[in-house]
Amino acid sequence: MTGGEKRLVYSSDRGRICGKCGWPVSDCHCSSNLAAPEAQIPAKISAKLSIEKRGSGSVVTVVGGLPANRGFLDALARELKKSCGAGGRAGETTVEIQGDHRERLRELLARKGWIVRG
Numbered sequence: 727m728t729g730g731e732k733r734l735v736y737s738s739d740r741g742r743i744c745g746k747c748g749w750p751v752s753d754c755h756c757s758s759n760l761a762a763p764e765a766q767i768p769a770k771i772s773a774k775l776s777i778e779k780r781g782s783g784s785v786v787t788v789v790g791g792l793p794a795n796r797g798f799l800d801a802l803a804r805e806l807k808k809s810c811g812a813g814g815r816a817g818e819t820t821v822e823i824q825g826d827h828r829e830r831l832r833e834l835l836a837r838k839g840w841i842v843r844g
């Protein structure tokens with residue numbers, strides 16, 4: 727064989743294989759994994775209340791140990807900010823409310839049927 731016989735690297739019937747996920751490109755699983763799957767909301771949510779100091783002597787109440795679910799955390803942050811009349815934000819697995827609202831939040835979350843620690 728002297729001629730440079732060119733062969734297709736990938737057979738046409740199987741198609742190209744995605745280098746990332748190992749599935750055929752026509753059935754690539756990468757796109758479905760671009761966004762990390764949202765964590766399931768457990769039937770019984772347990773939360774841990776704690777106080778953290780922020781700059782300039784202010785404190786925030788941190789509701790931690792929550793499922794990493796953006797919609798859930800955003801909704802919870804909205805609800806808690808409203809009922810505490812304070813600012814706050816949702817983190818990765820936490821919701822922070824400005825000020826010390828442990829007593830109010832303990833009662834509020836327990837009324838939702840949550841297990842509240844801290």
Ligand SMILES: [Zn+2]
Pocket residue numbers: 744745746747748749754755756757
């Ligand atoms: Zn892929």
